[in-house]
Amino acid sequence: MADIVLFKQYDIRSDQRLSEVNINEVRRYSGMRDDSLDGVIDECVKEAMPVLSYKVSYMRTMIDWESGYPLFLGVGYKSENLRTNLKGCDEVIIFAATVGIGIDRLISKYSHVSESKALFMQALGAERVESLCDLFNSEMNELVSAEGKYLRPRFSPGYGDLPISVQKDFVTVLDCPRRLGINLNDSFLMSPSKSVTAIIGITDRENCDINNYDKESCVHCGKTDCEYRK
Amino acid sequence: MSDIREYLKNHLLYLDGGMGSLLQERGLKPGELPERWNRDNPEAIIDIQKMYYDAGSNVVLSNTFGANILKFEPDELNDLVCRAIDNANEAKKRSEGKQEKFVALDIGPMGKLLEPYGDMPFDRAVEVYKSTIECGVKHGGIDLIFIETMNDSLDTKAALLAAKESTDLPVFVSNAYGDDGKLMTGATPQAMIAMLEGMHADAIGANCSLGPAQLKGVVDEYIKYASVPVLLKPNAGLPHTENGKTVYDVYPEEFSDLMYDFMAGGVRIAGGCCGTTPDYIRAVVEKTLPKNDEFVKNNPVTDKNISMVSSYTHAVTFGKSPVLIGERINPTGKKRFKEALRENDIDYILGEGLRQQECGAHILDVNVGLPEIDEPAMLLKVMKELQAVSDLPLQIDTTDPVAMEGALRAYNGKAMINSVNGKKVVMDEIFPLVAKYGGLVVALTLDEDGIPDSADRRVEIAENIIKEAAKYGIQKKDIIFDTLAMTISADTTAALATLEALNRIHKDLGCLTSLGVSNVSFGLPGREYVTATFFTLALENGLSAAIMNPFSKEMMKSYYTFRALHNLDENCGDYINFATSYIAELEAMQAAAKSSDTGVAEKKDVAGSGGDFKSPLQRAIVKGLREQAAQITKEMLDAGAVPLELVNDEVIPALDIVGQGFEKKTMYLPQLLMSAESAQYAFEQIKKKLAENPGETVSRSKFVIATVHGDIHDIGKNIVKLIFENYGFEVYDMGKDVPPEVIVDKTVEVHAPLVGLSALMTTTVPAMEETIKQLREKAPWAKVLVGGAVMTQEYSDQIGADFYGKDAMASVRYAIAYEESLKG
Structure with missing residues (x-):
């Protein structure tokens, strides 16, 4: 798959991570700490599930380390955090994932009539696109495992000192407007809002613990007082 | 050379195939803009395009898919578009193919999502497409505009409008559907057909995304609903990789077999998209061209004569099952609604829209006409906001032609238009708008002489309207006649005249009909009973749609029973659903009425128990029970409670309980919000009461x-x-x-003592800083509160805010304390 953009559209039934919503995560994203509003969350899930679609566009490419910083797809990234993340990697997978515009419509609708449901819809959308990324990540992991290689934790534009503006390159290269319906606004934010772009380093060395993904992804974040910091 | 529209009448038409992968084979690098090759490597372009003409393509698209003003400077854009057209014409000249040959200016999506989900304003989008189209039109050498691969309906409309406003050349429009059979933003083929035919696209269809086999469902819908020639330009199946190369899984043989079936079934225009090559086109031409006469004869392009309107997701068809048009978004006779309009309270208006949708409305009428407001601006705003939250088609209802055009232009879909009538001056204003933007127009059977008493005259006016509309190319199927329901309390023959005219327009003229049914009962007690029976009678006389109140159970009863009795409701399913829930509701109400005494006792009980809640209203608010909060408030107000005392003694203390719970972390954000919403519901009742006695207010700063x-x-x-x-x-x-200026201007305009700024991303903190800077200059009196995910006390200090609110409660506490300090 080197340097070729590939596309996946998932059938919701194909994997439990898609067919079943992780209610714990929805609670966590919405700031709920107990199950007293699970009934409302269930209503949101029922309304949202039919309008979601799960799509990923991705590409595997070589990293050029000549300048000391990672360079791929013809662009050098002068980011210390990304350099650290990709240390020891010869290749990366870059990908874009989205659960579609439907959830944005629901968020917008409820922001006018029920702010609590808007909040739960936001949380649900976040949980859905993260689940999609996790599923894609595990598929990629299987792929590189077969080659005796390992994946680094995924790293997104906007983490640490990697500017969010690099999203522009990813969205163009991955043909996002056409394949996924992802477009950027002038501030480099994606629409549909429940979309993710990320970089996953591929390395020969078993230097990271898959189980510690989440923890590593928090390391670069400056918000040290975050209650979700791991 | 003939006009391609004429050519299509008797011929199958062949388009070209893929371009991208052929350019890559010739050395185009990933990330390199193919449009620059028109200048830097024209021979490669000409070579590929000549191969398509040689393979039998009638139409070759200029290499301008991504040529737009967002990617290129104006001079370069013009240069590339002109060269692209020259290249295609050169290929046409060099090809020895004997077929009729055309050159199309290719227009692809600009890669920006339109408002409200993106940041591209509609008018700007039209300008972007125009800048490309005008380069091509001015240069000449093109026979048609080909808009393709559009995956959003509003974006498609912007491109088509740009083409129509720039040229009289034919315009073909092709959309990219996903494997769910819809556009990326949700439109079905039928919705697109309604909109695009309304705007006079000359051929429509689908391209890209999928292979021919997966597009079957989409093509079937086009064949079923489209009245113009249908085009199909699919990918060579789905891509995968083999030895580091992209390979598509459908080869010319299979591709052309599938295309043969589609063309035998009515697809008039065929080509290929990603992964297809001249070999694919040649195979299609070889198989289908010998069948030209047979296919054309079996599938003449005829008007399907289907009346429909659409939203950005779906179409509503008229003529079979009656269509319900919700009338509640209208200030006439509604104090609370007028107040919402004056105060710019969009949420209230949207709430009315969403509730009507829940009650079963198929279309929402939108009328925001009030003498003291800027109607064009308000109509546009309400329409856009409604389209952001509801997927129902809208009926634009205004007597102001400027407001009408503004709304129709930006409407996402094909709207209903309310209204035109037999007056010449009104037809002169409205019909050009219907012709340009598309729409199903409500035509009132009145004219310069007013509303005729007799049915005869009303039918005559309808005939005149049909004749006048035809001059603008507006067909009968896009007119729906309203024979004007008048109150029987003034004239007991009024309903009969309306029904007779309705019946004759339906039967003799074969046209659609609509009524604002509620008028019939004006001035009578128990209006609903009269209105509902009149509605049933009108339905029996051929009524296609009613502008009505979906909250009225009597009306909904008429609607569901009529459909069940007229074999319009399979297995009476809809009726059964309606009746079951309606009966359950009635029983619940009766039960509640029976135990009304004990009910009060219970409420007192709640108030006393554990001392948690001082009253049932406080309990309802704290527990987040919205309907209950509204109901109790209404009862208390009806029993004589003073609105402002209710706020201070009941609502605010309840909110404080929740606020404290949130601060102590015994209640969480969603619960805080649910309580706040319940308080909103209580306030809504209080506002209604206050609207009856202007002067009182509940406002703080x-x-x-x-x-x-x-x-x-x-x-x-x-x-x-x-x-x-x-x-x-x-x-x-x-x-x-x-x-920043907008925030500053508003702060100055209303002299607000408090301003709140929110930012979620580190990248937008500078914008916050700039806003504060400008506020300090122009509104030095204002205290600035900041908050948002990235905000910290440190950041807040750095950018010079007055207060960092870690959450909503902290902010409101600060604001109240500050307000108190001003008074003190």
Whole structure:
């Protein structure tokens, strides 16, 4: 798959991570700490599930380390955090994932009539696109495992000192407007809002613990007082 | 050379195939813009295009898919478009193919999503497409405009409008459907057909995304509903990789077999998209061209004569099952609605729309006409906001032609238009708009002489309207006649005349009909009974649609029973659903009425138990029970409670309980919001009461709030807004992505003592800083509160804010304390 953009559209039934919503995560994203509003969350899930679609566009490419910083797809990234993340990697997978515009419509609708449901819809959308990324990540992991290689934790534009503006390159290269319906606004934010772009380093060395993904992804974040910091 | 529209009447038409992969084979690198090859490597372009003409393509698209003003400077854009057209004409000249040959100016999507989900305004989008199309039209050498691979309906409309406003050349429009059979933003083929035919696209269809086999469902819908030639330009199946190369899984043999079947079934225009090559086109031509006469004869392009309107997701068809048009978004006779309009209270208006949808409306009428407001601006705003939250088609209802055009232009889909009538001057204003933007227009059977008493005259006026509309190319199927329901309390023959005219227009003229049914009962007691029976009678006389109140159970009874009795409701399923829930509702009400005494006792009980809640209203608010909060408030007001005392003694203390719970972390954010919403519901009742006695107010200070420029995250801002409203602040919500000047201007205009700014991303903190700087200059009196995911006390100090609100409660507490300090 080197340097070729590939596309996946998932059938919701194909994997439990898609067919079943992780209610714990929805609670966590919405700031709920107990199950007293699970009934409302269930209503949101029922309304949202039919309008979601799960799509990923991705590409595997070589990293050029000549300048000391990672360079791929013809662009050098002068980011210390990304350099650290990709240390020891010869290749990366870059990908874009989205659960579609439907959830944005629901968020917008409820922001006018029920702010609590808007909040739960936001949380649900976040949980859905993260689940999609996790599923894609595990598929990629299987792929590189077969080659005796390992994946680094995924790293997104906007983490640490990697500017969010690099999203522009990813969205163009991955043909996002056409394949996924992802477009950027002038501030480099994606629409549909429940979309993710990320970089996953591929390395020969078993230097990271898959189980510690989440923890590593928090390391670069400056918000040290975050209650979700791991 | 003939006009391609003429050519299509008797011929199958062949388009070209893929371009991208052929350019890559010739050395185009990933990330390199193919449009530059028109200048830097024209021979490669000409070579590929000549191969398509040689293979039998009638139409070759210029290499301008991504040529737009967002990617290129104006001079370069013009140069590339002109060269692209020259290249295609050169290929046409060099090819020895004997077929009729055309050159199309290719227009692809600009790669920006339109508002409200993206940041591209509709008018700007039209300008972007125009800048490309005008280069091509001015240069000449093109026979048609080919708009393709569009995956959003509003974006498609912008491109088509740009073409129509730039040239009289034929325009073909092709959309990219996903494997769910819809566009990326949700439109079905039928919705697109309704909109595009309304705007006079010359051929429509599908391209890209999928292979021919997967597009079967989409093509079937086009064949079923489209009245113009249908085009199909699929991919060579689905891509995968083999030895580091992209390979598509459908080869010319299979591709052409599938295309043969489609063309035998009515597809008039065929080509290929990603992964297809001249070999694919040649195979299609070889198989189908010998069948030209047979295919054309079996599938003449005829008007399907289907009346429909659409939203950005779906179409509503008229003529079979009656269509319900919700009448509630209209200030006439509604104090609370007028107040909402004057106060720019969009949420109230949207709430009315969504409730009608829940009650079963198929279309929403939108009327915001009030003498003291700027109707064109308000109509546009309400229409756009409604389309952001509801997928129902809208009926644009205004007597102001400027407001009508503004709304029709930006409407996402094909709207209903309310209304035109037999007066010459009105037809002169409205018909050009219907012709340009498309629409199903309501035509009132009145003219310069007023509303005729007799049915004869009304039918005559209808005939005149049909004749006049035809001059603009507006067909009968796009007119729906309203024979004007008048109250029987003034003239007991009124209903009969209306029904007779209705029946004759339906039967003799074969036209659609609509009525604003509620008028019939004006001035009578128990209006609903009369209106509902009249509705049933009108349905029996051929009524196609009613502008009505979906909240009226009597009306819904008529509707569901009529459909069940007229074999329009399979297995009576809809009726059974309606009746079951209606009966359950009635029983619940009766039960409640029976135990009304014990009910009071229970409420007292709640008040006393454990001392948690001082009253049932407080309990309802704290527990987040919205309907209950509204109901109790209404009862208390009806029993004589003073509105302002209710606020101070009941609502605010309840909110304080929740606020404290939130601060102590015994209650969480969603619960805080649910309580706030319940308080809103209580306030809504209080506002209704206050609207009856103007002068009283519940407001505290003015508070301007916005998500700063560059940031589109507004949930935090919305939460703060809700809590501030709860505590009685007069909130001016400026929305998201708001430039500093706009915030400053509003603060100065209303002299707000408090301003709240929200930002979610580090990248937008500078915009917040800039806003504060400008506020200090022009509104030095204002205290600035900041908040949002990235905000910290440190940041807040750095950018010079007065207060960092870690959450909504902290912010409202600060605001109240500050207000008190001003008084003190």
